[in-house]
Amino acid sequence: MNVPFDGVGSADPESPTTAESTAHDETPDQAPAVKKIVVVNAGTGEPSSTGMLADRTVARVLTLADKRGVAVEARTINLRNIASDIMVAITTQHVSPDLQQASDLMRDADGIIAATPIYKAGASGLFTAFFQVLDNDLLIGTPVVLGATAGSARHSLVVDDQLRGLFSYLRTITVPTSLVSSPDDYNTGDFGKRVDRAATELLALIEAGFRETVRGDSWNSYQHSFGSAGGSEFGIDFDSDLMRMATGGK
Template sequence: MSITTTQPGRSRTLVVISAGVSDPSSTRMLADRLAQKTLDLLRERGVTAQVATIELRTLVTEIGQATVGGLTGPRLQDALGKLAGADAVIAATPVYKAGVSGLFKSFLDILDNDLLIAKPVALAATAGSARHALVPDDHMRPLFAYMRALTTPTSLFAAPEDWAARALGERIERAATELAALVESGVGQSITAGAWGQYQHTFGSSARPVGAPEAVGGIDLDSDLMRLAAGGGPAQQGSR
């Protein structure tokens, strides 16, 4: 799914993480509706964008291997590369036992801590009952806050009775408007370019943005601690 416009400038990439296990999947369907609406809004603003999808059900074996043995298979590595290069993320999961799916959580558990810093993220969940409607805000939002992502104010939830309701389309449009605005603004890149060295980073992370100070062996050589270790003083407030 892609959109091409005549407007010059860098193409943006939205990455969909879908934890749906059926084919077709209502979880994937909800994520795709949000992705398409976001692309439509970006096109109206003259922004070229495309969508890449990570289907977690195809990565079950490699996620398990990474969880148990720390081994990252080629398809999982490709998924991590997509996230590292994403301008925004749509994260969608089915709800099991009043929480996010184990597959979805296991995937998040193996991500580098700095992979999603300041990336705009839209949250979506599906379930068989409206009793689970608070899962996106009660369960998913804290997970992405821990990873220091920028979650959109509006999250999405769909139970079976919601699909034919006009209200779901309105929520999708509202969430897409918020996500498109964050993508167009480039706020994520602005944050990481200016403050990358002030975050704790994971060894070997592929998430360091272009222009940000490079860490050697996972260590930020421009930090106050490393300056002190080298015999210098800490940076003055506001000078970093």
């Protein structure tokens, strides 16, 4: 899915807007930029405990943003709706319009909440496959909250042991607090405090402009492979006369 990291605008999501908060003190001359959060839900049920965890986390982020006067909108990608498209992309390299739309949302996200169920001491294959088909440079510098749901507390280390490595490879910045919930955690005060902490960490990174700073000041310092960001990784102008001549075009 070779698309520039700085493409204009976001694609409309497959699912409707999850929530939106706007600043109270907007002026006609200078409205604050709306920050975009994308929720990646790998739950397969409707409803699912994974989706409930993701919704709870994004709701807390939006509440904190509203209190701090930060304009934020959130959108959700339900991976079960594009599961077949992800598998086709892995096996044939063909990217469907729906999968491209999801990729565009991820490209433009100022922050991500990624939640997966845990199966047999590992993250969902659907979850990992989705991130494996994304271009390597798509998420550089993007703040991420990692969340997972499990049947018991025995799986509490899966996020830190397995998922942080994947997101480090994608060169995201994962917040220090990970969220792993089992059925016993849903109504406990301690888990609610962890959700508050993770939401605060994500919002702090978004407010500080971490992603924009990294991409603006350090983009050329990262190792890029050709095509990993649609050619923009090297600043190549494919519409120049020289490039058209090199490819036999006019």
